[in-house]
Amino acid sequence: MNAGRARWVAFTTMVAIAAASACGRGAGTPAERRVAPSREFDFGAHRIQVTAPTNWETLDQGNQKRFRNGEFEIVLEALRPWTSLRPEPSTAPARDLDELFNRGLATLGHDDRREVKERRTVTIDGREAVDIETWSRLDHTNPQRILLVNADGDLLALHTVRMANEESLKAFDSIRHSLHFVSARR
Numbered sequence: 001m002n003a004g005r006a007r008w009v010a011f012t013t014m015v016a017i018a019a020a021s022a023c024g025r026g027a028g029t030p031a032e033r034r035v036a037p038s039r040e041f042d043f044g045a046h047r048i049q050v051t052a053p054t055n056w057e058t059l060d061q062g063n064q065k066r067f068r069n070g071e072f073e074i075v076l077e078a079l080r081p082w083t084s085l086r087p088e089p090s091t092a093p094a095r096d097l098d099e100l101f102n103r104g105l106a107t108l109g110h111d112d113r114r115e116v117k118e119r120r121t122v123t124i125d126g127r128e129a130v131d132i133e134t135w136s137r138l139d140h141t142n143p144q145r146i147l148l149v150n151a152d153g154d155l156l157a158l159h160t161v162r163m164a165n166e167e168s169l170k171a172f173d174s175i176r177h178s179l180h181f182v183s184a185r186r
Contacts, residue, residue, distance in 0.1 A: 040182055041065050043078035046151050050076065051178035053171040067175060072168040073161040074175060078154060079107050097150060101130045104148040104155045113137055114144070124149050125181050145172045151181065 038051040039058060052058045052067050056074075059066040065076040115137040122129050129149040136142045147158040158176060160168055 038178065038180075041076070043151075043156060044154060046078070046154065046156070047182040048076075048156070049178075049180040049182050050175060053174045056171055067171065069167070069171065071162075072165065072171075074158065074168065074172055075161055076156070076158045076175070078151075078156050079104055097128060097130075100150060100155060101148050104157055105132070105146065108146060108157060108159055110134065110146075115140075117143070122147075124176070124179050127151055127181065131176070143169075145169060147172075147176050149179070 038049050040047055040049050041060060042048075043063070050065070053069075056067045056069045059068065063077055067074040067076070113136065114134045116132055117135050117140075118133045120131045122131050124147070127149050129147060132146040132148070134144050134146065142163045144160045144162075144164055146160075149156040149158075158172070158179070160172055164172065
């Protein structure tokens, strides 16, 4: 190998090493790079901390917080107190947890075209909640997930928009498990 070619190989090797070193500087381990930072959102009287899944963008739209990845979307929102939600036919507060959750489903547009596939009572950060999976009543397709959390009489809803796929269902579970009530201002 001639001297000029040897210098060129040495130079390009040094540039490649420097570039690789600069790319990794301060980035941490691969596991640390994958952890998304958590964000805090205000929902009326409640302040909630949530961690968005990797590669999902977070949009704060006031009463709704949207998590999007391409055409897939998950919404976290506070449903208004029941006295103002559905003034017709009744403004009475919900008598029990089931009625509260059924009203929440109705508010989110759950109707006779959808069927509850599975409903589990869970606890989210010390609060009663129900995790619901629905699908089309007609052909058992178009799965959707809904989590309704009783937050001291207010209702917090986390739900998929449109049809959910495996990736959006994993993201839903990730968001669900990250929910943390930081404070309640009353």
